[in-house]
Amino acid sequence: MTPIVELRNVTKEYRGIPAVKDVSFTLERGEVHALLGENGAGKSTLTKMIAGVVQPTAGEVLIDGAGVAFASPSEALGRGIAMVYQETSLVPSLTVAQNIYLTDQKRFHRLRGIYIAGQQFLQSLNFQVDPTAMVAALGAGQKQMVEIARAVHHNAQVIIFDEPTATLTPEEKHQFFSLVGRLKRRGVSIIFISHALEEALSIADRITVMRDGEHVVTDVTSAFDREKIVRAMVGRTLSGGYIGSHKDRKVRTAGDKVLSVQNLSMGNLVRNTSFSVFAGQITGVFGLIGSGRTEAAKVVSGVLKRDLFHGGQVRLNGRSVRYRVPRPAVRDGIIYVTEDRKLEGFFETMSIAENIHIAAMAGGRTKSPTVSMREMRTIAEEWIGLLNVKAINADAKVIELSGGNQQKVVVAKALVQKPKLVIFDEPTRGVDVGAIAEIHQLINRLADEGIAVMVISSYLPEVLQLSDRILVCRQGRIVEEFEGNKADDETIMYAAVH
Amino acid sequence: MSSMGRLSQEQIVFGLALLLCAGFALALPGFLTTNNVLNLVRSVSILGILGVAMGLVVIGRGIDLSLVALMAISVAWTLNLIGGGMPIAQAMLIGLAFSLIVGAINGWLVAYAEIPAIFATLAMGTLIYGFGRYFLFSLDVAYMPERANSLLWLGQGTLLGVPVPIFIFAAVCLAGYLFLRYAKSGRYVRAVGDNILAARITGIPVRPIVVQQYVMSALIGYLAGIVTAASVASMNTRLALSTYVYDVILVVVLGGIGLSGGKGGIRNVIVGTLLIGILLNGMTIMDIQYTVQNVVKGALLLTAIVIDTIVNPRDEQTAQQGDI
Numbered sequence: 001m002t003p004i005v006e007l008r009n010v011t012k013e014y015r016g017i018p019a020v021k022d023v024s025f026t027l028e029r030g031e032v033h034a035l036l037g038e039n040g041a042g043k044s045t046l047t048k049m050i051a052g053v054v055q056p057t058a059g060e061v062l063i064d065g066a067g068v069a070f071a072s073p074s075e076a077l078g079r080g081i082a083m084v085y086q087e088t089s090l091v092p093s094l095t096v097a098q099n100i101y102l103t104d105q106k107r108f109h110r111l112r113g114i115y116i117a118g119q120q121f122l123q124s125l126n127f128q129v130d131p132t133a134m135v136a137a138l139g140a141g142q143k144q145m146v147e148i149a150r151a152v153h154h155n156a157q158v159i160i161f162d163e164p165t166a167t168l169t170p171e172e173k174h175q176f177f178s179l180v181g182r183l184k185r186r187g188v189s190i191i192f193i194s195h196a197l198e199e200a201l202s203i204a205d206r207i208t209v210m211r212d213g214e215h216v217v218t219d220v221t222s223a224f225d226r227e228k229i230v231r232a233m234v235g236r237t238l239s240g241g242y243i244g245s246h247k248d249r250k251v252r253t254a255g256d257k258v259l260s261v262q263n264l265s266m267g268n269l270v271r272n273t274s275f276s277v278f279a280g281q282i283t284g285v286f287g288l289i290g291s292g293r294t295e296a297a298k299v300v301s302g303v304l305k306r307d308l309f310h311g312g313q314v315r316l317n318g319r320s321v322r323y324r325v326p327r328p329a330v331r332d333g334i335i336y337v338t339e340d341r342k343l344e345g346f347f348e349t350m351s352i353a354e355n356i357h358i359a360a361m362a363g364g365r366t367k368s369p370t371v372s373m374r375e376m377r378t379i380a381e382e383w384i385g386l387l388n389v390k391a392i393n394a395d396a397k398v399i400e401l402s403g404g405n406q407q408k409v410v411v412a413k414a415l416v417q418k419p420k421l422v423i424f425d426e427p428t429r430g431v432d433v434g435a436i437a438e439i440h441q442l443i444n445r446l447a448d449e450g451i452a453v454m455v456i457s458s459y460l461p462e463v464l465q466l467s468d469r470i471l472v473c474r475q476g477r478i479v480e481e482f483e484g485n486k487a488d489d490e491t492i493m494y495a496a497v498h
Numbered sequence: 499m500s501s502m503g504r505l506s507q508e509q510i511v512f513g514l515a516l517l518l519c520a521g522f523a524l525a526l527p528g529f530l531t532t533n534n535v536l537n538l539v540r541s542v543s544i545l546g547i548l549g550v551a552m553g554l555v556v557i558g559r560g561i562d563l564s565l566v567a568l569m570a571i572s573v574a575w576t577l578n579l580i581g582g583g584m585p586i587a588q589a590m591l592i593g594l595a596f597s598l599i600v601g602a603i604n605g606w607l608v609a610y611a612e613i614p615a616i617f618a619t620l621a622m623g624t625l626i627y628g629f630g631r632y633f634l635f636s637l638d639v640a641y642m643p644e645r646a647n648s649l650l651w652l653g654q655g656t657l658l659g660v661p662v663p664i665f666i667f668a669a670v671c672l673a674g675y676l677f678l679r680y681a682k683s684g685r686y687v688r689a690v691g692d693n694i695l696a697a698r699i700t701g702i703p704v705r706p707i708v709v710q711q712y713v714m715s716a717l718i719g720y721l722a723g724i725v726t727a728a729s730v731a732s733m734n735t736r737l738a739l740s741t742y743v744y745d746v747i748l749v750v751v752l753g754g755i756g757l758s759g760g761k762g763g764i765r766n767v768i769v770g771t772l773l774i775g776i777l778l779n780g781m782t783i784m785d786i787q788y789t790v791q792n793v794v795k796g797a798l799l800l801t802a803i804v805i806d807t808i809v810n811p812r813d814e815q816t817a818q819q820g821d822i
Contacts, residue, residue: 303698303699325698325704325705326698326699326700326701327698327701327702327703329701330700330701331701336699338699343695343696344693344695344696344698344699345696345699346693346696347688347689347692347693347696347697347760348692348693348760349688349692349760349761350688350689350692350760354685358685358686358689358700358702359700359701361682361685361686362686362700362701362702363700363701366682368682369681369682369683370680370681370682371679371680371681371682371684371685413700417701
């Protein structure tokens, strides 16, 4: 049987730099094919060639054995190939049904008509989504369902998911996986790009690993285990990665109480919560999205606007503080490392050196009102070396780096400010496996140096791996505390959801 | 990046300016005379100084539509005060202080009251013009009094055969360049323009920097106003109602300082100033109507932006960071 999608020796170059080099790939009918690799490995580019978003520089794309050259994603959609992106492409101010039928040829729709059709259609897919609901009001998981429904409505034979589970809660993830199963039974072929290896191992029929734009290995899932994939992805075995149990780990003892938060309230996101963070220790905060963990951290560090602040007390080294803007918090040594580096992490028109140096200046490390180019170079070289940022040189623009290296620059920006308390919010989101291990080592090193570290994460293995103490956040409150090497994933998850 | 024929907007505009210059030189006999070139550069100097003021604000992702109105009113007031018998230095200090205070109010409106810069400064421009005409003086045109003739040197004098305004333009450019590159707060301006959220979280004093931006613009604007008054021995406050402020924005945008902030520098202002100066001067010699000149200016701006888009396509794929 001819594969539904076949790529023969495709290459894609951006401005002469190859993102994908001479890769061949097949997608069989009705299979779930996981595409794995570090950031910058070429997974997205490869699938975008299938979906007509970009055109290959060399090589052939075959659909059902026939060569094609899609000029646009809509041409690919016409041939039954749909791509579902990480950021959804739905119109937030329209209803679910309107979104599904948005690109239909008919010029006018009767709303009642599309609501009834939408209801039946969604039910046939077994999706629990109200067709009359406004998309803006839906959660991430439901939005994704609508995107998928739209793809199925367009008779998609091939659906490409780019990091579908990154923004989902565990419950939504579960629903997503059963959905993939249903799509598969309908004969839809699926390509699944992910950073979460367990997910690939549990739902894929076959796995392809890419590295640096090249194909490394393709095989049936049963031929892989976690370690083998990681080795294929990074071309080396990880030290200090996820391999090994967290229970063998020695837990650091608490130093001075650096931060103490009492009865903090903010809107209905943070409700009367209290917690403490100690020097020389990593305090992990686990909570599902919407549990108020990020908001609590942002109040403490002055990032959130003050008018939302309803009450409670924050003490830094015993002194009561209340920051209206981040600057005094930064000056006092509380640094918040954002979960959304594209939005508020770095300056995209500036080089790596300028980014790090401007943080050094803002953190009060340099007192002079003028900029010393030599000092900038020294500080930049120091941190690029310490954090192993991979770039051509310090003058490279941060925006041109891979996700992992961007994150390292964001971390460097924080650490150059000589913090007493660092709050990492999702420190490894959208970061490749190699860089995850490096960032984790770095976080451990900080705690060893006696700095108070708080790590907020919705990725359970990360919390278990790093934390000396684990706080569980639920509905705006810290509800449970565990010792780092005593807890296990089930008890933590239980505390987080009930 | 500039290899393989990839030109920046700055280079394109510079090329256009040279082309235009050559064209005018061939077509217009009066264009390349010493007298005209000096006249051209002198008139361009003031536009260029204002361009630096506007450029600093635009790099910080703002815009100052009150720049010309504030310049006209504060300098006209200064002249009126001198005419009324006040010592020159004292009158200038008062004019300057007025200018800086208005600049600070602009900054406060944008940074602390969080009003979009375009509305805050638009309203401020109108307010200042009306305020000045009603409360400070009553005539449209303020003339340079006899005893302030020493000031005329700033606009009409020469130094080593070169008109003084050109030196002032050069000095302002140098100061602007040094500020953006070597001053901590200059770096902060760029950071705020690039990504205000990141600037905030990094601990940069975002709001004071925004205020500083508008104060600097008012300061440089006042200087430009003094040079203007010295050039023609008067200040016509009707300038505040003209489209002059849009010429300044044209210079800045044409030179390649993106309105989205964070991009560009003083070099862009110089290049934009050159092009506009050559164009306006050539058209004036050709005796082209003022309204037609506006058509040409508008068309030129669009052309520059279109060429920039074709030569430097905004590729969504490469623009998206990270995963390629």
